[in-house]
Amino acid sequence: MKVYTTDRSNDRSEPERIKVGVADHAVAHAGSTLVTSGLGSCVGIALTDVDAGVAGLAHAMLPAASAEAEAGAHGDGTRTRGNDTNSDVWKYVDTAVPALAREVVDAGADRARIEARVAGGSAMFEFESSAGAVGERNVAATREALEAHSIPLVATDVGGDYGRSLRLDVETAELSIRRAHGETHVI
Template sequence: MEVYSRKPPARRTTDRIKVGIADFAVGDSESTLSTSGLGSCVGVALYDSRAGIVGLAHAMLPAGEGKTDVAKYVDTAIDALVDAMSDEGASQGRLVAKLAGGSTMFEFKSTDESVGDRNVDAARATLAALRIPIEAEDVGGDHGRSLELDGATGALHVRSAAAGRQTL
């Protein structure tokens, strides 16, 4: 499976794949994909159980059409992740999604909706346009999260100092 980021793709060298901020990765049934530091950022986990392919994106901002740093933006990160997973044998028609993050970390009086809320809205809209169902979510609130995606089961483990642990 491939690891993707702002840099050219590199062949993975371990079954544990770290996904950075503004980054995404694809793994197989023997992989565990993880990311940390999700505040207003949104984590999008995709899973094709039949192909045994998983993908995880950690996106910072809602819309990036026309931008070159595709992993930084929710809409373009999801599109790129779906393409990368398809290249590894996943079928878009079999993908299911799980979302986490999108917290309101700071209050700004000048805007109606936080960056976190807009990131979650962008993820939902992009997934709906691609006809990828959202199976579970842990979004919003005012706390950070860390994620671990199990390639064998598609389970998304969410950790937070404020909200504890849960599995989606």
Template sequence: MKVYTTDRSNDRSEPERIKVGVADYAVAHAGSTLVTSGLGSCVGIALADVEAGVAGLAHAMLPSASAELKREEAADDVHPDVWKYVDTAVPELVRELADAGAERARIEGRLAGGSAMFEFESSAGAVGERNVAAAREALDASGIPLIDSDIGGDYGRSLSFDVEAGELSIRRAHGETHVI
């Protein structure tokens, strides 16, 4: 039986893998890899200041938070659902990166996901398309340049974000891997 542990006191050569769940995020420093899976219509928002060795990854489900949630956030407490919505996750992730030592002017963004996983589409458009549009808008509003993206399609994705290199590796459900 093989035993897995997060105790790396004896082995510093292997990068730390930090899992990001749905409606979740993580911020890490060089030597770490941020990973998430199950991106369908959700978007993975990867932000990095490579020079500072700080990066973050959010896995957002829906384009926009309700006005009530936004009012609660204004009270200076981070509402647990902030990571569920693209329009609240992006500015919060930028703030978290700055708190971890990133220089706001050097943060660059990458996006993945936003697939059309189902035939259902509302009058406002498919959720994946709306998530991508909301992410682009939120990045622009935060002054974060979008370096590259792997969006759309009708397939799922898994992400691996190398904090040190600032490279986002995207494994598509049909087996192809793409690095941006």
């Protein structure tokens, strides 16, 4: 795990903006904003503890490693970020959820206060496997993983046939979703 620290003592007016790529994640403290874009069938999973001022955001592509084979597809400014040696962890929902929960706790969150917000899981293409559309399977896998790890899912913006971009305010835990057709929704 890499740790990045930014000295923001001179400028508290604008939150630090941390970009999360596809099959990636970031964990940050209050005073930061986590963003990701290009969510189609992928899911954005936000885990937050407002009292601790800690949140994490993962951008997962597929429900589980076995799903890839089936489809024939392939505060203080401190934050942590994935690296190339374990990037597959962030590619799959079933491994991203527990890994993100661990990193959020390691950053200071209380395990009992962590809440989840989820967005994405669109049906972007007409292609479906016998197991169903990837977006639907990603949403179902996310719900299952959160339940298995006793993390309450407090809000969702899932499904549809449009892309999304996310902006997570670490301090308030508000997840702002900008939909491809221009509408913005906050959960």
